[in-house]
Amino acid sequence: MQYNENARLDPSQMGSGGGSKRGGTMAIGGGVGILAIILAMVFGINPSSILGGTSGAEQAQTSTNEWAKCQTGADIAADRDCRFVAYTNSIQSYWQQAYPGYEVTQTKLFSGQQATGCGTATSAVGPFYCPVDKVVYLDPSFFDQMLEGQLGAAGGDAAEAYVIAHEYGHHISNLTGVLSQVQSAGLSQAGAKSGQVRLELQADCYAGAWLANSTKDPNSPIKAITQDDLSRAVDAALAVGDDRIQMASTGTVSPESWTHGSSQMRKYWLAQGFNSGDPSKCNTFAADAKLS
Helix, strand or coil: CEECCCCECCHHHEEEEECCCCCCCCCCCCCCCHHHHHHHHCCECCHHHCCECCCCCCCCCCCCHHHCCCCECCHHHHCCCHHHHHHHHHHHHHHHHHCCCCCCCCEEEECCEEEECCEEEEHHHCCEEECCCCEEEECCHHHHHHHHHHCCCCCCHHHHHHHHHHHHHHHHHHHHCHHHHHHHCCCCCCCCCCHHHHHHHHHHHHHHHHHHHCCCCCCCCEEECCHHHHHHHHHHHHHCCHHHHHHHHHCCCCHHHCCCCCHHHHHHHHHHHHHHCCHHHCCCCCCCCCCC
């Protein structure tokens, strides 16, 4: 991705919790492997089933000073962490225009353990959106260690941006009420055509819509997206398909247990959002929505 060096960055949209010092533990389950965690949680919208049941009132304090170094697009060259500010600013600027009533929130980076409104998370959980406090959480080590290392994705800035944009897609689904409708039906639901899978594919589509519009605003911190960038975003979507993760971890594919959709389903809906540039084309709950 190419960045606009003159663009102003807004570090107030970032937070950091570091490692939680409390003694609470994660209710992940004994012996749960990292691929199994990803199958359940990568890009997940409610980690309560595998997070510790701690109170959301025990939020880690946000450190605004840590992000004060990120003031313009030029700062990305000096400190790569500033790219997360650029992603977040661009995504939220787009949704402020595309969705009336959008509520600006934060991306919180952490390492080790983090208290959230949905419980206590560890780095093993992967990126997620908590609908209780309406915050996107991630440990940046996910990109190198998991997305590229364990799952074999090409990685790169566009892949990272896609992951974060996907989580903000869940924020949109939360604001529209779709997320709560799916949750009320039971988070345990699974299968290629389940509400949970449709919700994840909708977030992929929303991420694609943002990508398509990310360079149109002259004040955007993202100046240009190349064909290689798009390929890397698609590659990341393919890498986190349920079928690909299942094959890598168990050697078999079980569509009845899918919670996020197959690689091809995720690629299709990411492309649907990008090619249309229109979030209204992201109705994965329509009777004729492509779910194969």
